[in-house]
Amino acid sequence: MGQLYPWKTSIPLDRQSSRPLYLQIVDALIREIVSGRLASEYKMPGTRYLASLLEVNRKTLAIAYDELTAQGWLKTVPAKGTFVSDALPKLHPVAPENTPPSAHLPETACFAIRGSISPFRTMPKSLLRITDGSPDVRLAPTEELYRWCRQVAKSANSLRYQDEQGDPYLREILAQYLRQTRGLVCQPEQLLITRGSQMGIFLAFKALLKPGDTVIVGEVSYPEANRVIELCQGERIEVPVDEQGLSTDAIETICQGQSVRALYITSHHHYPTTVTLSIDRRVKLLALAQQYGFAIVEDDYDYDFHYASSPLLPLASLDTQGCVIYLGSFTKCIAPAIRVGYLAAPTNFIQTITPYRRLIDRQGDPVMERALANWIEAGDLQRYIKKSLRIYRERRNFLSQYLQERLGQILAFQEPEGGMATWVRCNPKVDTLKLAHYTANRGVSLEGVEHWQHYRGIRLGFASLTPEELEQGMDIVTKGINQL
Numbered sequence: 001m002g003q004l005y006p007w008k009t010s011i012p013l014d015r016q017s018s019r020p021l022y023l024q025i026v027d028a029l030i031r032e033i034v035s036g037r038l039a040s041e042y043k044m045p046g047t048r049y050l051a052s053l054l055e056v057n058r059k060t061l062a063i064a065y066d067e068l069t070a071q072g073w074l075k076t077v078p079a080k081g082t083f084v085s086d087a088l089p090k091l092h093p094v095a096p097e098n099t100p101p102s103a104h105l106p107e108t109a110c111f112a113i114r115g116s117i118s119p120f121r122t123m124p125k126s127l128l129r130i131t132d133g134s135p136d137v138r139l140a141p142t143e144e145l146y147r148w149c150r151q152v153a154k155s156a157n158s159l160r161y162q163d164e165q166g167d168p169y170l171r172e173i174l175a176q177y178l179r180q181t182r183g184l185v186c187q188p189e190q191l192l193i194t195r196g197s198q199m200g201i202f203l204a205f206k207a208l209l210k211p212g213d214t215v216i217v218g219e220v221s222y223p224e225a226n227r228v229i230e231l232c233q234g235e236r237i238e239v240p241v242d243e244q245g246l247s248t249d250a251i252e253t254i255c256q257g258q259s260v261r262a263l264y265i266t267s268h269h270h271y272p273t274t275v276t277l278s279i280d281r282r283v284k285l286l287a288l289a290q291q292y293g294f295a296i297v298e299d300d301y302d303y304d305f306h307y308a309s310s311p312l313l314p315l316a317s318l319d320t321q322g323c324v325i326y327l328g329s330f331t332k333c334i335a336p337a338i339r340v341g342y343l344a345a346p347t348n349f350i351q352t353i354t355p356y357r358r359l360i361d362r363q364g365d366p367v368m369e370r371a372l373a374n375w376i377e378a379g380d381l382q383r384y385i386k387k388s389l390r391i392y393r394e395r396r397n398f399l400s401q402y403l404q405e406r407l408g409q410i411l412a413f414q415e416p417e418g419g420m421a422t423w424v425r426c427n428p429k430v431d432t433l434k435l436a437h438y439t440a441n442r443g444v445s446l447e448g449v450e451h452w453q454h455y456r457g458i459r460l461g462f463a464s465l466t467p468e469e470l471e472q473g474m475d476i477v478t479k480g481i482n483q484l
Contacts (some may be wrong), residue, residue, distance in 0.1 A: 007045070007053050010037075021056055025064040033073055033084055042084040044074065127440065128473050131461035132272065132448040133302070133332075133421030139391065140335040141375075141384050148371035158367055164358045165350070166193020166342070167369035173376050174342060182303065183317040184326065184344065192343045192350050192357060193364050197301055197329040200343040202228050202360075203353045204297050204325050205262070209234040213261035216254060218246050222271040222299065223451045225264050234261070243414075245270055245277030248284040255292040262295040267315055268303050269419035272452060272459045276417065282315055289323035296324045302332045304385050305463075306418035307393045322346040330372065332420070333385065340364065340372055388463075392420065398467040399460060399474070406478050420463035426456040430484050438480035444473045 011028040013021055032038045044050075047061040054061070065082055068074040075085045152158050165171070171188035178184040194200045201224070209215070211233035217226065219238040229236055237260075239250040246265060254260060263285075267277040277285070289296050298315045316326035329341035343350070375381060399422055400415045413424040426432055435458075436449040448459055462470060 005045075007050060011054060013054060013056070022060045022064040022067065025054070025056075025061065026067050029064070029068060030073060033088065038084050040084055040086045040088055044082040044084070046081070127443055127445040128469060129445045129447060129464070130473050130477070131421075131464055132459040133419060133461040134464045135332060135335060135388070135420065136391070136464045137335040137337070139384075139388055140338075141380065142335075144380055145334075145338075145368075145371055145375060148374045149367050152367050152370045152374070158370060162363050162366040164363050165189075165354050166191065166364055167366055167373060170369045170373035173373045177376055177381070178328075178344065182300075183313045185317075186344045187347075190344055190347050190350055192345075192354060193369060194329075194341040194343055194357065195339045195361060195364060196331045196341040197299060197327045198224060198341075199357070199361070200327040200329075200341055201225050201264075201297065201299065203343065203356050204295075204327070204345075205229055205232045205234065206356055207349070207353045208232075208262050208295055208297075214254075214258060216246075216251055216260060216263040216294075218265070218270065220272055220452065220455060220457070221264065222266060223448075225297075225299065229264070241270060241273055241275070243275055245275050245281055246285070248281045248288065251285065252288055255288060255294070260292060260294040262297055263289070264297045264299065265315075266299045266301060268300050268306075268311060269416065271299075271301070272421070272448070272457065273423045274414075274416040274419050274421065276312060277315075279312060282312070282318060286315060286318060286321075286323060290321045294323075297327070298324050299327045301327075301329060302419045303328065304333050305389060305392060305420060307389070307396060308417040311418060316344060325349065333381075338368070338372075340368060392463045395462045395465065395467060395470065396422070399462040399470055402471065402474055406474070407481065410481055421459045421461040424458050424460060426458065426481070428456065430456060430481055432456055432458055434484055435477070435480045438484065439473075439476050442476050442480075444476045446477070 010032055011025055013024050015021070017024065019027075029038070038044075044065070045053075047058050047065060051058040051061040065074060069076060069082070072085055072087065074082055076082050168188065170193060171191040174191055175186055175188050178186060192200075192203075194203065205215070205228050209229070209232040213234050214237055215229050215234045216237050216239055217229070218241040220241055221238070226236060237254055239254070240247045245267065251263065265277065265285075267282065269276065285296065288294075296315055296319075300314050300316075303311060303314065314324075314326060316324040324345070326344040327341065328344075330338050331341060343353070345353075396416065400413075403411055403413055403422070403424065410427045410430065411424045413422055416422055426435075432446075432449045433453050436446040439446055446458060447461075452458065460474075465473065
C-alpha cells in the first residue's frame with residue numbers, strides 16, 4: 001500500500017526555501033495525518049524507499065521520522081516498522097485526488113461567522129489619488145517626531161506595559177492644548193488615548209448602544225461611523241443636512257416621538273458636505289440632548305484647518321451637563337500612519353470604556369505617545385499646523401478656481417471655509433460611478449464616490465495634492481464629465 005500512495009505530490013519540497021528539508025517533510029506528513037489520509041496504524045514506507053522517491057538523503061528521512069516519532073505522530077514497532085500512531089483522534093479521510101496538499105490555511109472556515117460587515121473598497125496603489133480629504137504625508141514632520149521617538153525609546157521603562165488609558169504625560173499636555181485651542185476644559189483623567197478617531201467612534205457606540213437603540217445621523221454622514229452603529233446593532237435615523245448643518249428641528253421632532261440614545265455629528269466641517277453647524281443650532285442641539293437625555297458623539301476630525309474667520313468652538317466646549325463625547329485625532333492633522341487619537345468625555349464614561357479599549361488593544365504606542373507629548377510641548381505642533389494651513393489654503397484656492405473656470409456650469413459647490421476637501425454636486429446627467437470608472441482607467445482615483453452616488457456628490461480632497469497634481473487629476477475628471 002505504501003508504494004501506491006502519492007508521496008511525491010503529498011510531500012512537495014522547496015529546495016530554495018530556508019526551511020530545512022527534513023522539517024518540510026515533517027510538515028507535509030503532519031498535514032496528511034491530520035487530514036485523515038494517513039490513518040491510525042498506517043504503515044509508513046521505509047526510509048530508503050521514500051528517500052529515493054523524494055530524491056533526498058536517507059539520513060534526512062530518518063531525521064524527519066525521528067522528529068515525528070518524538071512529537072507523537074509516528075510510532076516504531078521493533079522488527080515490524082514505523083506506523084502512524086494509534087493514540088491520535090479518529091479522523092475522516094479525504095481522498096488525495098480531491099484535496100491536494102496545501103502549504104497555506106484553508107480558504108473557507110468550517111465554523112459559522114457572526115457579525116460580518118461588507119468589505120471595504122481598496123484602490124490600486126499606482127493611481128493618482130483624489131482622496132476624500134487626507135493630509136499631505138510629504139509635509140509630515142517625521143524627522144522631528146522620530147527623533148523624539150528615539151530619545152524616548154532609550155528608556156527601558158517606555159518599552160514596558162503602560163497605562164491603558166494612554167500616556168499620562170500626553171494626556172496632561174493634551175488637556176492643556178485642548179483648553180488653549182478649543183476652549184475645552186478637561187482633566188487628564190477625562191481623556192482616553194485611542195488608535196485614531198475610528199477607535200474612539202467604536203468604543204463610544206460599543207458602550208452606548210444595546211440592540212435596537214436609536215442613533216440620529218445626517219442623511220449624508222461618515223460611512224464608517226454608520227458601519228459601527230450597524231455593528232453595535234443600533235437603529236439609524238437620518239435627518240436633513242443643509243448649509244447650516246444637521247436640522248435641529250428634525251431632531252426635535254424625532255425626540256418628541258421616540259426615545260433617542262445618541263447622535264453622531266461632525267460639527268466643525270460636516271462629513272461629507274463640509275458645512276459648519278451654526279451657533280444657534282449648536283445651542284439648540286445641546287438643549288435637546290439635556291432635555292431628552294441622549295449622548296452627542298462629536299467627531300471633530302479636522303478642527304485645526306480653518307481658512308476664514310476663527311472656527312466655532314466645539315459642542316464639547318459649550319457643554320455644561322456632560323452630554324458630549326468629543327473625538328479628535330492626530331491622524332488627519334499629521335499623517336494616517338500616526339495612529340494616535342483621543343476621546344474626551346465625563347469621567348465616569350472614560351472609566352467605563354477604558355476596559356473596552358484594553359480588550360481590543362492592551363495599550364497604544366507608548367513611545368509615539370510620549371514623543372507626541374514632547375513635540376507638542378515644544379510648540380512644534382502649532383508651527384506645523386501654521387505651515388500646513390498656508391499650503392492647504394493655496395491648494396483649496398487653486399481647486400476652487402479650477403472648478404469655477406472649467407466646470408462651473410456642470411458642478412455646484414461652495415468653497416469650504418476649512419478642512420481638506422471640497423464637496424461638489426454633479427449635473428443630473430453625470431453618473432458619478434461611471435465617472436469614477438472612467439478616471440480610474442486613466443490613472444486617477446476618485447475615492448468614496450460609491451457612498452454619495454444617490455446625491456451625485458463627490459468629495460474632492462485637495463490637501464494631499466500639489467496644484468500641479470490637482471490640475472493633472474482634474475483634467476482627467478473634466479474629460480470624463482464632458483464625455484458622460
